[in-house]
Amino acid sequence: MTPLPPRFAEWFATKGWHIHPHQQHMLDRSDDPALLLIAPTGGGKTLSGFLPSLVDLADGRHEGMHTLYISPLKALAADIKRNLTTPVADMHLPITIEERTGDTSQSRRKRQRADPPHILLTTPESLALLVSYEDAPRMFKGLKRVVIDEIHALAESKRGDQMMLGLARLQTFCPDLKRVGLSATVEDPAAIAHFMARHPDPCEILMADPGPAPDIQMLTTDEAPPWSGGGAAYAIPAVLDQVRQHNTTLIFHNTRAQAEIFFHNLWLANDDSLPIGIHHGSLDRQQRERVEAAMVRGDLRAIVCTGTLDLGIDWGDVDLIIQIGAPKNVKRLVQRIGRANHRYNAPSKALLVPANRFEVVECVAALDAVLAGELDGEPRGPGPRDVLCQHILITACAGPFDADALYVEFMSVGAYADLSRAEFDACLDFCATGGYALRAYDRWQRLIKREDGHWQLRDPRAAQRIRMNIGTIQDTDTLKVRMRRNRGGKPLGEIEEGFAASLTPGDTFLIGGQIVRYEGLREMTVEVSRDAAKKPKIATFMGTKFATSTQLSDRVQRMFTQDSWPGLPAHTAEWLHLQREVSQLPQPGRLLIESFPHDGREQTVIYGFAGRNGQQTLGLLLTKRMEEMGLHPMGFVATDYATLIWGLDAVRDPGPLFDLEALQNGLETWLAGNAVMKRTFRASATIAGLIERNTPSARKSGRQATFSSDILYDTLQRYDPDHLMLQITREEAMRGLVDFGRVEQLIARIEGRIDHRRLTRVTPLSAPLFLEAGRIPVKGEAEERLLAEEAARLMEASGLAQLAPPPANKPRWRVGY
Amino acid sequence: MNGFSFNLHGTALVALGSGALWWPEQQLLCVSDLHLGKTERIARRGGAQLPPYETQDTLTRLEHDLSATKARKVISLGDSFDDLEAARALPETERRWITRLQVDRQWYWVEGNHDPGPVDMGGRHLQELALGRLTFRHIARPGARGEVSGHYHPKACVRARGRAISRPAFLYDTDRLILPAYGTFTGGLRSHADVLSRLMQPGTHAVLTGATPVAVPMPR
Structure with missing residues (x-):
């Protein structure tokens, strides 16, 4: 056991604290290459992470940076600085602590590069920026430890992948770098350990006492x-x-x-x-x-x-x-x-x-x-390659690099441990040439191979643009909102660009808890005034619409098999009983489909329990199949557990709709033109550097970025369907917004076991779907038919029908589309 | 895909779903407002780097219409290029593509407000073109008869069973026809706009483009 140095022991004593067992354990194992601590909040988790650093730095002999702390939130870095400063000041330790985030001033950043503090607190994006500088090896010289806070949050996103690639870079500068991860309770600690340790280093997992059950x-x-x-x-x-x-x-x-x-x-x-x-x-x-x-x-x-x-x-x-x-x-x-x-x-x-x-x-x-202590989570799969592309460009900003060495470095990152050389080369080729379809445009040819075999930026000035576009966070495009005043009123927050575009002067919406009236747009800022109205038109911040997890959906389905529901409030239990009476409840391993006429249209409800995104994708694919089968679908709406489709004709036999192969083809072809897919493409293309959100002259508005990414997407689809960015888009489509993975799971699970109920009216379980917002129209034959009907009616009503030339007796013009 | 057949000033014409006009008797295809080189011009003026693929997209659709109709004559009815500089800066591949489309065809570039001068490209350059009983010019002239023009990028919106369907549209009355914009990402002006309401007589038809072009009384 490593004893606590006297100065520290005294400090603990004056605070009336005892060292927690896991804090002692962290101190004992401070020479491990990687350590993951899983502890509940309030367990002195942060101090456990920093204790070995503080002890090591106490003698004042270390020069340069000693410990790098990375957290997902800027606010967290500020908070930690406060918390660390207390013991450092109390014990008079000769330790400098500084934060470096997007909010840090320019002069201070410069100074930090020349004279780094002992402990630097930062975010994954700032780390990526730091490793893009030529002098990164000097700045991180002597670095001994890295502490990653809230690593469970980072491990779920591309920000985490970017961070780990940055750490691999640091590990190349400082081979003895030790890694410490701090995490909240998670379902699969081993996955996080694999994510954070240098592959194939071992990573011990320390579990702190989880405390009493909530x-x-x-x-x-x-x-x-x-x-x-x-x-x-x-x-x-x-x-x-x-x-x-x-x-x-x-x-x-x-x-x-x-x-x-x-x-x-x-x-x-x-x-x-x-x-x-x-x-x-x-x-x-x-x-x-x-x-x-x-x-x-x-x-x-x-x-x-x-x-x-x-x-x-x-x-x-x-x-x-x-x-x-x-x-x-x-x-x-x-x-x-x-x-x-x-x-x-x-x-x-x-x-x-x-x-x-x-x-x-x-x-x-x-x-x-x-x-039951049952947590949920999906295994994340291999690291996304759009992040890899960005990291190749970041590496090139810092100076010429050797492709073989970089490949080895990438494979030391857990998420990319299985990256094949061919996959790596495809990313490198994309960064160097833009890919086959884009080879004619020099704006995407960013790397050249030098005579000594190393790669470097073709134009060194590109480094500035690459640095400006570092990061993997894909905010929906937002506009700032301000009170209208003479010289710029109080800033209130941000709304989505798409929502702003739908406003006309006089419209009201909620922001920061107050109702404001839209006055106009000035230089990309939404100007509003106070409004006393009672009912606002609501800001549709996209926010994140989480999908219900697979495990939770399964539990819900299992509940439906119960004979009665003593655990549910009476109103809800009665509702389920009623559903069982007039139709039936969805059963695990089977797929319930109800169809009935309502509101002058034929309605079909598919209880797939595939989560919001999966059900939405199912809606897109099924309406496509129905279109092919001549059922004239008109639109659909999806919730976490079901999709409601309405159209002109009734579904009589749902079996053929669920042919997995046909649905997969649908994903390839029809979804190719779909907005969700385009959004997925846009996110990846932006991360990979194909689209630049920020340019030295101006920030590109969301609309412009959409404009360009949609054209690029369509073009690549047409001329270069195997382009790396499209491969990545398809990979992404299996999860996230498209979540086709869960649709596949669903179809595999039911194996054709479909319960089709043909009914005369709306069922209790389907009723809420009719009130659900977010109905998506399908623009297919049904729209052509509606348009034709409406046109005929309008022409008749206006009397123009008599004036228009009769349908010519000569053959009508046909163009073979 | 069907076209919509109609008569203008005693001339039988077909409005194609793509937004092009077909004149069977003359074997003539007319398109308006291609705005080729739009992204190049944006990049030049604002510094925003947009991928220059809209030109390819527009030319692909044009090529499709040309081979489907086997047109012998082609009129590009003004604003063919987003500006004259864009015409000069057109990449070699696209320039050759246009040349290829021009083979064995009479090709007319009618001037528009965006491209008011000759461009360095095959085909004849005209301020306007009179053919048969029709006159082709970029911007409609009040009082003209038998006139085909573009410029306004008209579109029309129809409500059908609670759904609003808005598409680029041809507008025609007994005297004139205004074509929708053919170029990719060119935007549109609703037929409700004052300027269109003033130009077009009562009884004007709007032909919505799309899989099947459909005529409705012009929404005002």
């Missing part, structure tokens, strides 16, 4: 939840009641729009004027900081928030978590609950509030999963 329940209200929607307005009085009974409550929402609406309704009902704030990623930074500060001071009784507060910021005295809407994912729920009650060894308290009737079922299923 106290988690569903909020019961007198009023039944509505049939659909995500607002949960019905629960406002009960939620206010809970806020009154607790010190500080965090009220989580799944989307920003829902958070805004809920916050607005909360204020309308807040008769005691309880201090309640709102916090989400679309709000202006100043606004967010003000809320964060008020929270730390303990001035707020409740905060309405989204994922931005999910990560490990220390938020003082939170004693209740309320989750509005079904959690969609058990792991995230557990991590959110971990936010409450930072006292180690006290149970966290949480309440789930279903927003609609179906979510009651989902919430109960989630509760069961939490009690």
Whole structure:
């Protein structure tokens, strides 16, 4: 056992603390090449990560950077700096600590490169930028340790892949670099260990005491939840009641729009004027900081928030978590609950509030999963290659490189351990030439091979553009919102460009909890004024619409096999009984399809339980099949558990619709022209450097980027369908927005076992679908038929039909499309 | 794909779903507002780097219409290039492509407001062209008869069972015809616009482009 140096032992003693077992363990194993600590929030996790560094630095002999700390959030870096400064100041340790993020000033950044601090706190994007400089080896000289905080969050995204590629670079500079990962509870710690360690180094996993089980329940209200929607307005009085009974409550929402609406309704009902704030990623930074500060001071009784507060910021005295809407994912729920009650060894308290009737079922299923300790998650698969392309360009910015050495370096990253040389070469070729279809355009020819066999930037000036476009975060394109004043009013936050485009002066929407009126657009800023209206037109922040996880969907389906549901509130149990009476409930391993006429159209409901994205893709593919079969589909809407398709003709035999091969062909061809696929392409093309979001002259607006990426996409589809970017797009389509992987799973699971119910009217389980927002029209034969009908009617009504030439008796003109 | 047949000033014409006009008697295909080189011009003016593929897209569709109709004559009815500089800067491959399309065809470039001068390309350059009972010019002239023009990029919107269907459209009355823009990503002007309402007589038809071109009374 490595004893704590006296200075540290005394400091612990003056604080009245004992060293946690896992902190001691981290100290003992500080020479391990990689260590992963899994601990609940509040367990002194951060200090465990830094303790070996502080001890090592205490004698003041180390020169240059010693420890690099990487966190997914800028705010977290600032927070950690505060927390570290306390022991360093208390013990008079000769240690310099600085942060470096997008908010760090230019002069300070320059100085950091010349004279780095002992401990540098940063983000994956800033790290990528640092390794792109020629002097990176000098800046990181002597680096001994890297601490990755909230690594479970980074491991799920491309930001994490970028970070690990950056670390591989550092490891090449400093071969003895030790890695430490800090993580919340996850379902598969081994996967994270594989992700963070230099491949094939071992990585020991330390599990801290998880603390007592959380106290988690569903909020019961007198009023039944509505049939659909995500607002949960019905629960406002009960939620206010809970806020009154607790010190500080965090009220989580799944989307920003829902958070805004809920916050607005909360204020309308807040008769005691309880201090309640709102916090989400679309709000202006100043606004967010003000809320964060008020929270730390303990001035707020409740905060309405989204994922931005999910990560490990220390938020003082939170004693209740309320989750509005079904959690969609058990792991995230557990991590959110971990936010409450930072006292180690006290149970966290949480309440789930279903927003609609179906979510009651989902919430109960989630509760069961939490009690059973069953977390969910999908294995991530190999590292995405668009990130690899960007990293090749970043490497080239720093100077000439040897392709063989770079390939070896990439393979030391867990996610890319299985990268084949051919795949690597394809990425390198793309960076060098842009790929076959783009070879004629020199803007995409960025690398050349020198006589000594090394690769370098063809034009050194390209480095600036590449650096400007570093990063993998694909924000939806947003515009800033400001109050209209003489000289630029108060900034309020951001809204999506697409939403802004739909506004006309006089329209009202919610932002930061207030209703504002759209006045106009000035230089890419939305100008608004205050408005006293009661009902706003709501900002459709895309936010993230999470899909319900496979595991949670399975649980819900298993619940449907029960004879009765004593665990469910009466209103929901009755609803399910009624469904069983008039039709049937979906069964695991089978696929229920209901079809019935309604609203003058033929309706088909497919209960696939494939998650929102998967059900949406299923809708796209099935409508395509129906189009081919002459069923004239007109549109569809998808939820996490079902897809509703409406059209002119009824589905009589659904079997042929679910031919996996035909659906796969559909993905290749029809989806090729689909907006979701184009969005997927655009994200990857931007990461890989095919499209530049930022140029030295101006930031490209989202509309321009869409414009160019759509043309590129169509062109590559036509002239170079095997282009690397299209390969990557297809790989991406298996997960994320397209999520074809889950559609495949569904079809494999049912193996043709379809229960088709032909009914005369809407069924109880399908009824909520008719109220669901986000209906997607299908522009096919049905539209041509509607247009023809309407045109005939209009021509007849206007009397123009008599004037138009009769359908010529000569053969009509045909063009062979 | 069917075309929509109609008469203008005693001349039988066909509006194709692609947005091109076919004149069977003359074996003539007319397209308007190609705006070739649009991304090049944007790049030159604003510095934004857009991939220059819209020209290829436009030419691909034009080539398709030409081979489907086996046209002997072609009129490009103005704004063929996004500006004269764009015409000069057209990449060699696209220049050769146009030359290839021109083989064995009479080709007329009618001037538009974006390209008001001769371009260094095969074919005849004209301010306007009179043929049979029709006159082809870029911008409609009030009072003209038997006139075919472009310039406005008209589009029309029809509501059918709760769905709004908006598409580029041909507009015609007894005296004149205005063609939709043929070029890729050229945008459109709704037929409700004052200038179109003033130009077109009562009883004007709008022919919506698409898989099957469809005529409706022009929405005003």
